Amino acid sequence: MEVIFYLNDEKEEGAVLSVHTPAISFFTNRTNFDVLYYPYTFAAMSKMSQGDDSFIENLKAMDIRYIVIPNEQNQNYGKVQNLIENSSFMQIVEQLDESQGIFQIVDLERYRVYKLLSVPHED
Numbered sequence: 001m002e003v004i005f006y007l008n009d010e011k012e013e014g015a016v017l018s019v020h021t022p023a024i025s026f027f028t029n030r031t032n033f034d035v036l037y038y039p040y041t042f043a044a045m046s047k048m049s050q051g052d053d054s055f056i057e058n059l060k061a062m063d064i065r066y067i068v069i070p071n072e073q074n075q076n077y078g079k080v081q082n083l084i085e086n087s088s089f090m091q092i093v094e095q096l097d098e099s100q101g102i103f104q105i106v107d108l109e110r111y112r113v114y115k116l117l118s119v120p121h122e123d
Helices: 002-009 024-028 039-048 055-061 077-086 088-095
Strands: 015-018 032-034 064-070 103-107 111-116
Touching (some): 002 111, 015 024, 024 032, 055 064, 064 077, 077 088
Antiparallel strands (some): 064 111
């Protein structure tokens, strides 16, 4: 429920890409692409992570503003740990952290939320 409260309090619209949190759509009225529950999402995620040059543009094209994953305190972490640790997608997200001004990291009790802050503009 902590993720649902967080997303409902957020004023900024946008879809959610999540790992093992399928109830987000129902309780937040947001589109949720859950990697474990919707196989097409896993395929899209793999395709997105082919290179970080177009990564942000791919997120924007899918209207994804938030990425939600279970953290170590979550009972489902063991189920998704291999995917999280070995995913090139998550490696790109970790590289584009707050220090680059692209994602804001929000640590909740049992989840980590990456909120897309800005998009690099091409000149």
